[in-house]
Amino acid sequence: MSPRAAWRLESLGYAEVYDYAAGKLDWLAAGLPTEGTNASKPRIGAIARKDVPTCRLDERLSDVRDRVHRAGWEAVVVVNEEHVVLGLLRAKELAGEGGRLIEQVMRPGPSTFRPYAFVHDLAHFMVDHKLESSPVTTSDGRLVGLLLQKDVVEVAGR
Amino acid sequence: MPTDIDRDALQRMVANGAQLVEVLPADEYAEDHLPGAINIPLSHIDAGVAGALDRNRPVIVYCWDVA
Numbered sequence: 001m002s003p004r005a006a007w008r009l010e011s012l013g014y015a016e017v018y019d020y021a022a023g024k025l026d027w028l029a030a031g032l033p034t035e036g037t038n039a040s041k042p043r044i045g046a047i048a049r050k051d052v053p054t055c056r057l058d059e060r061l062s063d064v065r066d067r068v069h070r071a072g073w074e075a076v077v078v079v080n081e082e083h084v085v086l087g088l089l090r091a092k093e094l095a096g097e098g099g100r101l102i103e104q105v106m107r108p109g110p111s112t113f114r115p116y117a118f119v120h121d122l123a124h125f126m127v128d129h130k131l132e133s134s135p136v137t138t139s140d141g142r143l144v145g146l147l148l149q150k151d152v153v154e155v156a157g158r
Numbered sequence: 159m160p161t162d163i164d165r166d167a168l169q170r171m172v173a174n175g176a177q178l179v180e181v182l183p184a185d186e187y188a189e190d191h192l193p194g195a196i197n198i199p200l201s202h203i204d205a206g207v208a209g210a211l212d213r214n215r216p217v218i219v220y221c222w223d224v225a
Binding site for chain 2: 003004013016023025026037
Protein backbone atom coordinates (compact mmCIF):
# COMPACT_ATOMS: atom_id res chain seq x y z
CA MET A 1 0.00 0.00 0.00
CA SER A 2 2.73 2.49 0.90
CA PRO A 3 4.55 2.16 -2.46
CA ARG A 4 1.37 3.20 -4.25
CA ALA A 5 0.94 6.10 -1.85
CA ALA A 6 4.51 7.21 -2.46
CA TRP A 7 4.09 7.12 -6.23
CA ARG A 8 0.78 8.95 -5.99
CA LEU A 9 2.35 11.73 -3.96
CA GLU A 10 5.10 12.06 -6.53
CA SER A 11 2.48 12.35 -9.24
CA LEU A 12 0.95 15.20 -7.26
CA GLY A 13 4.21 17.12 -7.35
CA TYR A 14 5.92 16.11 -4.11
CA ALA A 15 9.57 15.95 -5.10
CA GLU A 16 11.06 14.17 -2.11
CA VAL A 17 9.00 11.11 -1.14
CA TYR A 18 10.29 8.16 0.88
CA ASP A 19 8.71 4.80 1.63
CA TYR A 20 9.27 3.11 4.99
CA ALA A 21 8.27 -0.19 3.45
CA ALA A 22 8.88 -2.32 6.54
CA GLY A 23 6.16 -0.21 8.12
CA LYS A 24 4.38 -0.22 11.43
CA LEU A 25 5.07 -3.92 11.94
CA ASP A 26 8.82 -3.28 11.89
CA TRP A 27 8.45 -0.31 14.23
CA LEU A 28 6.37 -2.25 16.75
CA ALA A 29 8.63 -5.29 16.50
CA ALA A 30 11.55 -3.11 17.49
CA GLY A 31 9.68 -2.18 20.68
CA LEU A 32 9.56 1.51 19.82
CA PRO A 33 6.83 3.75 21.26
CA THR A 34 3.64 4.54 19.40
CA GLU A 35 0.73 6.92 19.76
CA GLY A 36 -2.95 5.96 19.68
CA THR A 37 -5.52 4.13 21.76
CA ASN A 38 -3.27 1.08 22.17
CA ALA A 39 -0.30 3.11 23.35
CA SER A 40 -1.28 2.86 27.01
CA LYS A 41 -1.66 -0.93 26.96
CA PRO A 42 1.50 -2.62 28.21
CA ARG A 43 3.38 -4.62 25.60
CA ILE A 44 5.79 -7.41 26.29
CA GLY A 45 8.68 -5.59 24.65
CA ALA A 46 8.63 -3.16 27.54
CA ILE A 47 8.93 -5.83 30.24
CA ALA A 48 11.15 -8.39 28.50
CA ARG A 49 14.43 -8.67 30.41
CA LYS A 50 17.03 -7.07 28.16
CA ASP A 51 19.87 -8.17 30.44
CA VAL A 52 19.30 -11.89 29.85
CA PRO A 53 22.63 -13.70 29.36
CA THR A 54 23.45 -15.01 25.91
CA CYS A 55 25.88 -17.61 24.64
CA ARG A 56 27.09 -19.20 21.41
CA LEU A 57 26.56 -22.68 20.02
CA ASP A 58 30.19 -23.74 20.43
CA GLU A 59 30.66 -22.80 24.09
CA ARG A 60 31.06 -25.43 26.77
CA LEU A 61 28.10 -25.83 29.11
CA SER A 62 30.18 -25.59 32.30
CA ASP A 63 31.60 -22.22 31.22
CA VAL A 64 28.20 -20.85 30.30
CA ARG A 65 26.59 -22.21 33.47
CA ASP A 66 29.18 -20.49 35.66
CA ARG A 67 28.69 -17.21 33.88
CA VAL A 68 24.89 -17.44 33.98
CA HIS A 69 24.73 -18.34 37.67
CA ARG A 70 27.19 -15.61 38.61
CA ALA A 71 24.84 -13.15 36.92
CA GLY A 72 21.93 -14.49 38.99
CA TRP A 73 20.09 -16.18 36.13
CA GLU A 74 18.63 -19.63 35.54
CA ALA A 75 18.28 -19.22 31.78
CA VAL A 76 20.45 -18.26 28.82
CA VAL A 77 19.55 -17.54 25.20
CA VAL A 78 21.68 -19.00 22.42
CA VAL A 79 22.33 -16.48 19.64
CA ASN A 80 24.57 -16.20 16.60
CA GLU A 81 26.80 -13.30 15.65
CA GLU A 82 23.75 -11.47 14.26
CA HIS A 83 22.00 -11.85 17.62
CA VAL A 84 19.45 -14.18 16.04
CA VAL A 85 17.94 -16.64 18.52
CA LEU A 86 18.96 -20.25 17.91
CA GLY A 87 18.10 -21.90 21.20
CA LEU A 88 17.34 -21.59 24.88
CA LEU A 89 18.61 -23.22 28.05
CA ARG A 90 16.56 -23.10 31.22
CA ALA A 91 17.51 -24.56 34.64
CA LYS A 92 17.03 -28.17 33.51
CA GLU A 93 19.40 -27.86 30.55
CA LEU A 94 21.89 -25.81 32.54
CA ALA A 95 22.14 -28.65 35.05
CA GLY A 96 23.46 -31.05 32.39
CA GLU A 97 26.91 -32.55 31.96
CA GLY A 98 29.34 -29.63 31.90
CA GLY A 99 31.64 -30.93 29.19
CA ARG A 100 29.01 -30.89 26.48
CA LEU A 101 28.64 -28.09 23.97
CA ILE A 102 25.71 -25.70 24.10
CA GLU A 103 24.60 -26.92 20.68
CA GLN A 104 24.16 -30.42 22.14
CA VAL A 105 22.12 -29.47 25.19
CA MET A 106 20.02 -26.46 24.19
CA ARG A 107 16.33 -26.44 23.38
CA PRO A 108 16.55 -25.65 19.65
CA GLY A 109 14.11 -23.29 17.97
CA PRO A 110 12.22 -22.11 21.04
CA SER A 111 8.85 -20.43 20.61
CA THR A 112 9.26 -16.68 20.51
CA PHE A 113 6.97 -13.70 20.85
CA ARG A 114 7.01 -10.30 19.20
CA PRO A 115 7.55 -7.21 21.35
CA TYR A 116 4.27 -5.62 20.28
CA ALA A 117 2.13 -8.41 21.80
CA PHE A 118 0.01 -7.20 24.69
CA VAL A 119 0.93 -8.35 28.18
CA HIS A 120 -2.67 -9.17 29.03
CA ASP A 121 -3.03 -11.41 25.99
CA LEU A 122 0.00 -13.47 26.97
CA ALA A 123 -0.63 -13.84 30.68
CA HIS A 124 -3.13 -16.68 30.37
CA PHE A 125 -1.19 -18.30 27.56
CA MET A 126 2.03 -18.54 29.55
CA VAL A 127 0.29 -19.82 32.66
CA ASP A 128 -1.88 -22.33 30.79
CA HIS A 129 1.12 -23.66 28.87
CA LYS A 130 3.38 -23.63 31.93
CA LEU A 131 5.78 -21.43 30.00
CA GLU A 132 8.19 -20.02 32.57
CA SER A 133 10.09 -17.91 30.05
CA SER A 134 10.28 -17.24 26.34
CA PRO A 135 12.52 -15.13 24.12
CA VAL A 136 11.10 -11.98 22.58
CA THR A 137 12.46 -11.29 19.11
CA THR A 138 12.05 -8.91 16.22
CA SER A 139 10.31 -10.27 13.13
CA ASP A 140 13.71 -11.24 11.70
CA GLY A 141 14.54 -13.31 14.77
CA ARG A 142 16.87 -10.97 16.65
CA LEU A 143 16.74 -11.12 20.41
CA VAL A 144 14.97 -8.30 22.23
CA GLY A 145 14.93 -9.91 25.67
CA LEU A 146 13.58 -12.78 27.72
CA LEU A 147 9.97 -12.67 28.85
CA LEU A 148 9.40 -14.16 32.29
CA GLN A 149 6.01 -15.53 33.26
CA LYS A 150 6.27 -13.95 36.70
CA ASP A 151 6.73 -10.49 35.13
CA VAL A 152 3.80 -11.00 32.78
CA VAL A 153 1.49 -12.14 35.57
CA GLU A 154 2.54 -9.26 37.79
CA VAL A 155 1.96 -6.58 35.15
CA ALA A 156 -1.30 -8.16 33.93
CA GLY A 157 -2.61 -8.18 37.50
CA ARG A 158 -2.13 -4.45 38.01
CA MET B 159 11.08 7.76 -7.95
CA PRO B 160 10.25 7.15 -4.26
CA THR B 161 13.15 5.90 -2.17
CA ASP B 162 12.87 3.01 0.27
CA ILE B 163 14.23 3.76 3.73
CA ASP B 164 14.71 1.73 6.89
CA ARG B 165 13.82 2.49 10.50
CA ASP B 166 17.10 4.22 11.33
CA ALA B 167 16.86 6.50 8.33
CA LEU B 168 13.26 7.31 9.19
CA GLN B 169 14.21 8.39 12.69
CA ARG B 170 17.04 10.57 11.41
CA MET B 171 14.85 12.18 8.77
CA VAL B 172 11.95 12.86 11.12
CA ALA B 173 14.37 14.45 13.58
CA ASN B 174 15.45 16.71 10.73
CA GLY B 175 11.92 17.77 9.84
CA ALA B 176 10.54 15.13 7.47
CA GLN B 177 6.75 14.66 7.44
CA LEU B 178 5.45 11.24 8.39
CA VAL B 179 2.23 9.90 6.88
CA GLU B 180 0.41 6.67 7.72
CA VAL B 181 -1.65 5.63 4.71
CA LEU B 182 -3.71 2.95 6.45
CA PRO B 183 -7.43 3.43 7.20
CA ALA B 184 -8.33 5.79 10.02
CA ASP B 185 -9.34 3.07 12.50
CA GLU B 186 -5.93 1.40 12.25
CA TYR B 187 -4.22 4.75 12.63
CA ALA B 188 -6.32 5.49 15.71
CA GLU B 189 -5.12 2.32 17.44
CA ASP B 190 -1.41 2.68 16.75
CA HIS B 191 0.71 5.04 14.76
CA LEU B 192 4.29 6.23 14.78
CA PRO B 193 4.92 9.29 16.94
CA GLY B 194 4.08 12.46 15.08
CA ALA B 195 2.53 10.73 12.07
CA ILE B 196 -0.56 12.15 10.41
CA ASN B 197 -3.14 9.96 8.69
CA ILE B 198 -3.95 10.20 5.01
CA PRO B 199 -5.46 6.88 3.89
CA LEU B 200 -4.33 5.80 0.44
CA SER B 201 -7.82 6.28 -0.98
CA HIS B 202 -7.77 9.90 0.21
CA ILE B 203 -4.51 10.92 -1.43
CA ASP B 204 -5.45 13.45 -4.08
CA ALA B 205 -4.88 17.07 -4.92
CA GLY B 206 -6.62 17.95 -1.68
CA VAL B 207 -3.73 16.68 0.42
CA ALA B 208 -1.75 19.73 -0.58
CA GLY B 209 -3.09 21.54 2.42
CA ALA B 210 -1.93 18.87 4.84
CA LEU B 211 1.60 18.45 3.57
CA ASP B 212 4.44 20.88 3.00
CA ARG B 213 5.86 20.44 -0.51
CA ASN B 214 9.19 21.81 0.61
CA ARG B 215 9.92 19.10 3.17
CA PRO B 216 10.50 15.37 2.64
CA VAL B 217 7.47 13.12 3.01
CA ILE B 218 7.74 9.58 4.42
CA VAL B 219 4.83 7.22 3.92
CA TYR B 220 4.26 3.88 5.61
CA CYS B 221 1.58 1.26 6.07
CA TRP B 222 1.60 -2.03 8.00
CA ASP B 223 4.44 -3.86 6.24
CA VAL B 224 5.72 -4.73 2.81
CA ALA B 225 2.62 -6.78 1.91
